Amino acid sequence: MQPTPVLQYAVAWLQVAEHELLLFTAFWFILGAIDDFAVDLCWIGLRLRGRCRDERITRQAAVAPLEGRAAVFIAAWDEAAVIGHTISHALSAWRQDDFTIYLGCYGNDPATIAAASQAAGNDPRVRIVIGDTPGPTTKADCLNRIYTALCADERRYGRRYRSVILHDSEDMVHPAELAVVDRALAHADFVQLPVRPELQPDSPWVGGHYADEFTESHAKALVVRDALGAAIPAAGVGCGFSREMIARIAWRRGQGGSAPFAAECLTEDYELGLLVRREGGRSRFLRVRDEEGNLVATRAYFPATVETSVRQKSRWIHGIAFQGWDRLGWSKGGADLWMALRDRRGPLTAIVLACGYALVVVEGLLALAGFSGLQGGVPLSPVLGFMLQICFACFLWRCMHRFGFTTREYGMFEGLSSIARIPVANYIAIMAGRRALWGYVRSLRGMAVRWDKTSHEGHPAAPLAAGAPLAVGALAR
Structure with a gap:
């Protein structure tokens, strides 16, 4: 034919x-x-040259008192399913008393407030901050309300915190995190620890690909970035800032120094890390292991479906590639310029x-x-x-x-x-x-930026709460 x-x-x-x-x-x-x-x-x-070896921290150093008080910021909207596990595990894993978890909630989200209050009990290390604006706003807006509460507490009690640490509502912290960050901030203004996505049997493909990407990035790319002296982006979890640096960034943004987080930015944490370098501060990415060889990292479940994963990663691309270009421009240093090109x-x-x-x-x-x-x-x-x-x-x-x-x-x-x-x-x-x-x-075209957050159902610490025979050290690798 x-x-x-x-x-x-x-x-x-x-x-x-x-x-x-x-x-x-x-x-x-x-x-x-x-x-x-x-x-x-x-x-x-x-x-x-032996410069990629993970540092070590002893059990005694991991539970030693901090050099100064630490404020842990967590923004929460519609997180009733996980926030209780996050708070209860952090309070049991961190043996120090000189820290305060500042949890930002919304008045029209009573389920999250109730779950957080039940997990915190009467522990004075937890401070729930409820703003006047109904939720959800942006995550940065919630963090700014927490920062305002922190400043008010410092004035009220006449004491200043030494560090500000960021976490998400679904995070499972490592027992040595506070000690590692506190020790590192003696020589740096910003410290980022690795993130370790947890494997999910019900989502071996979508949930599993986060483990592949984060492991390579946080064991190689960020290690190289740190060695080159380039600016380190903040992941929004497992990252600590000196109190002075947060204050300097807040004054840089105006509004009377009350808003260090960019409420109009979808990746306010990423931008915050880069601003440390522009303020003349020193940033570090640290890989540390405890005595059992477990990595001091933040563990969490990432999106398990294609739809939720696409929504989360589109927010990252929008904030880092598009908004980052608009808001931060391009750095002049060779290493910073190279890394900005990679990010975008x-x-x-x-x-x-x-x-x-x-x-x-x-x-x-x-x-x-x-x-x-x-x-x-x-x-x-x-x-x-x-x-x-x-x-x-x-x-x-x-x-x-x-x-x-x-x-x-x-x-x-x-x-x-x-x-x-x-x-x-x-x-x-x-x-x-x-x-x-x-x-x-x-x-x-003028559409307002909204908090397009990821919904969370499971939590790595849930087996502990349920009484499963799992060791905290094993869960904090």
Whole structure:
């Protein structure tokens, strides 16, 4: 059967699309791979010189009194399912008395207030702050209300806190965290500890891909960033600031020094970490292990469905890539400029990945055309063929790193699973990039920024509360 002109035209169009998509994706994939490979080389160099070894903290040092009082900020809206576990575990894990958990709640969220009050009991280390504005506002707005309460308490009792530590409502803290942060703030103005996503049996693909990404980022990328002396972004959990630095950032923002957190920003924690560097402060990313070898990190369950994961990651891309560019501009230092480019490449990555998967569809259609007697794909040019070989080698290199870091923290099975989860992570990145772009466009049209928070149902400390035979040390790796 002779092919019709329409089919011939369609095949010719697919051949053109194949060539352009191959050239576009190969170029940008190689450019991104060079960027990642530079970080890999820095990390390998640090390893060879012994500068990537995790520090250690003794059991006695982990429970020693702090040099000064610590204020722990937690913003909570609609968190009745998890906030009780967070508070009760923190109060039992942290043996020090010189800290206060400031929990920001809303008057129209009585369930969260009740759960927090029940978990806190009469413990004076918990202070529930209820604002006048109904929720939800933005997370930064809630944190600013907490900061106002902190300043009022300092004036009322005539004592000033030494540090401000940020956490989320679903976090499970490590017993040594306060001691590690307190000790590090003697030589720094901001300290970030690792985040360790917990594996979820009911969500091995979506929930599991967070473990892959955070493990590699917090064991390599941020280690390199710290070694280069670049600004460290705050993750919003497990991060501590000196009281003086928080006050300086608050005065920088105006409003009488009462609002250190940018209420109009979707990633106020990320921005806060970068502002420390711009204020002349010193930032550190620390990896510390306790006597049992467990990593001093914040443990939490991350979104378990594609929809919630896309919503969360789109907020990160919107805040870091789009708002970060608008609000912070570009740094002049070489290391800071490099890291800003890496932070803001999320939208471009989504486009390149989308083109890559579109290429898979085009190749399938061309193969089908070839089987049907029509002309299929055209031969590749030597240059393009060489570029594709480089892409494949880079992909294998990335798989090796992903496998190695995930295996080190979660075991061989999860290491192998991390490679199988790459397509899932790519799909979420594509959809999140698209959603972030539309959200940014809507904000340019004047739409107000809202707290598009993630709903939380499970908590890593819940087995402890239920009486399961799990050790606190094992849960705080």
